[in-house]
Amino acid sequence: xxxxxxxxxxxxxxxxxxxxxxxxxxxxxxxxxxxxxxxxxxxxxxxxxxxxxxxxxxxxxxxxxxxxxxxxxxxxxxxxxxxxxxxxxxxxxxxxxxxxxxxxxxxxxxxxxxxxxxxxxxxxxxxxxxxxxxxxxxxxxxxxxxxxxxxxxxxxxxxxxxxxxxxxxxxxxxxxxxxxxxxxxxxxxxxxxxxxxxxxxxxxxxxxxxxxxxxxxxxxxxxxxxxxxxxxxxxxxxxxxxxxxxxxxxxxxxxxxxxxxxxxxxxxxxxxxxxxxxxxxxx
Amino acid sequence: xxxxxxxxxxxxxxxxxxxxxxxxxxxxxxxxxxxxxxxxxxxxxxxxxxxxxxxxxxxxxxxxxxxxxxxxxxxxxxxxxxxxxxxxxxxxxxxxxxxxxxxxxxxxxxxxxxxxxxxxxxxxxxxxxxxxxxxxxxxxxxxxxxxxxxxxxxxxxxxxxxxxxxxxxxxxxxxxxxxxxxxxxxxxxxxxxxxxxxxxxxxxxxxxxxxxxxxxxxxxxxxxxxxxxxxxxxxxxxxxxxxxxxxxxxxxxxxxxxxxxxxxxxxxxxxxxxxxxxxxxxxxxxxxxxxxxxxxxxxxxxxxxxxxxxxxxxxxxxxxxxx
Amino acid sequence: xxxxxxxxxxxxxxxxxxxxxxxxxxxxxxxxxxxxxxxxxxxxxxxxxxxxxxxxxxxxxxxxxxxxxxxxxxxxxxxxxxxxxxxxxxxxxxxxxxxxxxxxxxxxxxxxxxxxxxxxxxxxxxxxxxxxxxxxxxxxxxxxxxxxxxxxxxxxxxxxxxxxxxxxxxxxxxxxxxxxxxxxxxxxxxxxxxxxxxxxxxxxxxxxxxxxxxxxxxxxxxxxxxxxxxxxxxxxxxxxxxxxxxxxxxxxxxxxxxxxxxxxxxxxxxxxxxxxxxxxxxxxxxxxxxxxxxxxxxxxxxxxxxxxxxxxxxxxxxxxxxxxxxxxxxxxxxxxxxxxxxxxxxxxxxxxxxxxxxxxxx
Numbered sequence: 029x030x031x032x033x034x035x036x037x038x039x040x041x042x043x044x045x046x047x048x049x050x051x052x053x054x055x056x057x058x059x060x061x062x063x064x065x066x067x068x069x070x071x072x073x074x075x076x077x078x079x080x081x082x083x084x085x086x087x088x089x090x091x092x093x094x095x096x097x098x099x100x101x102x103x104x105x106x107x108x109x110x111x112x113x114x115x116x117x118x119x120x121x122x123x124x125x126x127x128x129x130x131x132x133x134x135x136x137x138x139x140x141x142x143x144x145x146x147x148x149x150x151x152x153x154x155x156x157x158x159x160x161x162x163x164x165x166x167x168x169x170x171x172x173x174x175x176x177x178x179x180x181x182x183x184x185x186x187x188x189x190x191x192x193x194x195x196x197x198x199x200x201x202x203x204x205x206x207x208x209x210x211x212x213x214x215x216x217x218x219x220x221x222x223x224x225x226x227x228x229x230x231x232x233x234x235x236x237x238x239x240x241x242x243x244x245x246x247x248x249x250x251x252x253x254x255x256x257x258x259x260x261x262x263x264x265x266x267x268x269x270x271x272x273x274x275x276x277x278x279x280x281x282x283x284x285x286x287x288x289x290x291x292x293x294x295x296x297x298x299x300x301x302x303x304x305x306x307x308x309x310x311x
Numbered sequence: 312x313x314x315x316x317x318x319x320x321x322x323x324x325x326x327x328x329x330x331x332x333x334x335x336x337x338x339x340x341x342x343x344x345x346x347x348x349x350x351x352x353x354x355x356x357x358x359x360x361x362x363x364x365x366x367x368x369x370x371x372x373x374x375x376x377x378x379x380x381x382x383x384x385x386x387x388x389x390x391x392x393x394x395x396x397x398x399x400x401x402x403x404x405x406x407x408x409x410x411x412x413x414x415x416x417x418x419x420x421x422x423x424x425x426x427x428x429x430x431x432x433x434x435x436x437x438x439x440x441x442x443x444x445x446x447x448x449x450x451x452x453x454x455x456x457x458x459x460x461x462x463x464x465x466x467x468x469x470x471x472x473x474x475x476x477x478x479x480x481x482x483x484x485x486x487x488x489x490x491x492x493x494x495x496x497x498x499x500x501x502x503x504x505x506x507x508x509x510x511x512x513x514x515x516x517x518x519x520x521x522x523x524x525x526x527x528x529x530x531x532x533x534x535x536x537x538x539x540x541x542x543x544x545x546x547x548x549x550x551x552x553x554x555x556x557x558x559x560x561x562x563x564x565x566x567x568x569x570x571x572x573x574x575x576x577x578x579x580x581x582x583x584x585x586x587x588x589x590x591x592x593x594x595x596x597x598x599x600x601x602x603x604x605x606x607x608x609x610x611x612x613x614x615x616x617x618x619x620x621x622x623x624x625x626x627x628x629x630x631x632x633x634x
Numbered sequence: 635x636x637x638x639x640x641x642x643x644x645x646x647x648x649x650x651x652x653x654x655x656x657x658x659x660x661x662x663x664x665x666x667x668x669x670x671x672x673x674x675x676x677x678x679x680x681x682x683x684x685x686x687x688x689x690x691x692x693x694x695x696x697x698x699x700x701x702x703x704x705x706x707x708x709x710x711x712x713x714x715x716x717x718x719x720x721x722x723x724x725x726x727x728x729x730x731x732x733x734x735x736x737x738x739x740x741x742x743x744x745x746x747x748x749x750x751x752x753x754x755x756x757x758x759x760x761x762x763x764x765x766x767x768x769x770x771x772x773x774x775x776x777x778x779x780x781x782x783x784x785x786x787x788x789x790x791x792x793x794x795x796x797x798x799x800x801x802x803x804x805x806x807x808x809x810x811x812x813x814x815x816x817x818x819x820x821x822x823x824x825x826x827x828x829x830x831x832x833x834x835x836x837x838x839x840x841x842x843x844x845x846x847x848x849x850x851x852x853x854x855x856x857x858x859x860x861x862x863x864x865x866x867x868x869x870x871x872x873x874x875x876x877x878x879x880x881x882x883x884x885x886x887x888x889x890x891x892x893x894x895x896x897x898x899x900x901x902x903x904x905x906x907x908x909x910x911x912x913x914x915x916x917x918x919x920x921x922x923x924x925x926x927x928x929x930x931x932x933x934x935x936x937x938x939x940x941x942x943x944x945x946x947x948x949x950x951x952x953x954x955x956x957x958x959x960x961x962x963x964x965x966x967x968x969x970x971x972x973x974x975x976x977x978x979x980x981x982x983x984x985x986x987x988x989x990x991x992x993x994x995x996x
Contacts, residue, residue, distance in 0.1 A: 256956055414915075
């Protein structure tokens, strides 16, 4: 076989391997999204019982066949609570990042588009937000608004939006001068229309990646607040709250703290992997 | 002819994962106090070859040669420490990018001192360094040593680099495109300086360049490199007046000269890829025939050159024809 | 040919929250005045934010202060004493004036001025934060350098693994696990708290266990203090370590490709000098930026770790304040940590011209 044909054959084998890997990744992402939808909409399909039901007789049982993750101090099956907790933790995290991204994007896009002194002023405000150690600020806000998931959402969204603003503003600043934008303006599009239809959509790629990664990190931040008693309240099956409750029993009932933590790990890893994949596709 | 200072035979450099070697089959000799130029276009492997001699290439480069003999010792057999001892002390190097070759956050003097210490010279050498700096044309050398690189011009930085290189009294200076980043007048000054220093100290010079004009001024012998392979090797004068390889001819022709009539069109070589089999230059060669595509030419003696071309004898006839 | 600009999507996301912003290198001579001015603006903003937060609290602070048994007249009296019946702008000014006097209000649970409580709790937090930060910087940079110089090996795999897992778990969970394994099961280290002052007969001087033990010349006590420090510090450092290592490695690897490194090697300079003295210096620029930002995470993480390990510092104080709706301490802690964070980053800013002479000129 000629050298060329051998090289081409090698290329084909490599390309086929690449396609297989890409398919595997796509399936993974699809599977994850499907699982999330099920967990969100119908956790009952995966759980086997009621996460709120108390069985005081079965408290703090080690993992076993009927209770693969063991039970907590109120006799509730931890696996069920973890499954239902996914909805709480992930849903809340999605809300937080959604709010932060929405507001941050609008703010940043406007600031970058308008430019000049107003832009500088708006960014100064962002700098101000970023000058605070964010976890501490979130705690203070959550504490002041009163306990509960709603306070946690407001607190974290408040602390999260500035980085979206920064990111989008940077992109808008560089996209502003692109040819297609100038063409749109010349053809009569108003500033607002151009921004909305021709500039902002190009930020979506990077936004998607950031959003996906942040979903995972928001879950962690949320669990932090719940651990301190500032987020979800009992008897919600939020994962951070479960770990907080587990703290008192950790030496005798290790499963109580370990399994919710492992779920968090699994979920966040997943989001990071998806985010990385999205980032790779961008290039 | 004095005993060879540097003898390289059959040098091959291959990067991990690359299909073709960056340099292969390169052999040359440099005598005491002599000067040799390695010429080629970008990507021809000339810098790689120079860096390979003292193992300055990145980790994934595999260097193999029949021998790399310097002052009688085979450099390949030396341990890392022994080789490092040679660097700076016996073999000095000057590089292309004067601004980039200095650490921007440390003073010039401190960086020179590092090199001197590595060469075994202590602070007593400071006087010598100052003397050398003056010799290479730096006024107020004491002040200059206290400066940071970004305060000085490219020409000055290069001069200081040369002075630093010579401070330990090496027998060989390898200069990798020393003047490419400088403008013409500075270039000329620097080359003149190199020639003077050579005459004064008996320093041998191995100069890498893509610029034939530079080569003509400083090198006694020239090696022409194409795609990592030496296509022609000859005393510089003979090379210029009687090239034996179509590539060399093409290079000479494409260099504009003062003696050309104004508005003479620039002669360019035909573009083409590097052939994987047979003669690598064949796709671009005006003299290429069937044999060239099939059989890679080995080096042979033709006239004053050692040349790797099946049709070397006919190249001069080609030269007679108008471009 | 400069230290690499860290791109926005390369800067590691600080786990647990906000991604690190793209920090532009500030020109050193951005006037000392301008920087001081910014500091004051942030300070003012922090004070205003804490004021606003303390006023939007759902519970009635006067009632909280008076206690649950108090009748309406007592609550009204407390309200008057605390100045809560004055118009808001006046309250604001009084608040600012109080802060200037370092009057942070009163704590309901301890029944004494918050400033007194702070004196009590601050030293332990200082001990924890400083130890964790020092360990973090030293280990992180060393790991990064080792990784850059020897790209393949167990350490590279370990760091990569750690960097993936480290940011994917809550810090308090790591703490619990460490407690479970090393304290409860293996019994190698104490479960909670800091130096056992009484058990070792060390007089309480600064409140910083290790320091007090050293000052008292009591070596076994020092050992005990260190043992108590080990798990909390490890918890804080573990998750973030890989981030510092990664950035150091990337930055150093970039520097090692620069021409000046090759020149130094060609001069015969020893490899360790080339890496450690020449290249590392230039590689540190983005690293110290990140370290400054990580300090902010550290402050938040410390609160969580102190709660997990019952470490008697500001974090535990804050946690108790959350539970008892004691707002003055919460605001005080927010203020202090914000100031610490801003100061830390300003200090980082001061380091740039030290490392890079090009930034010294205006």
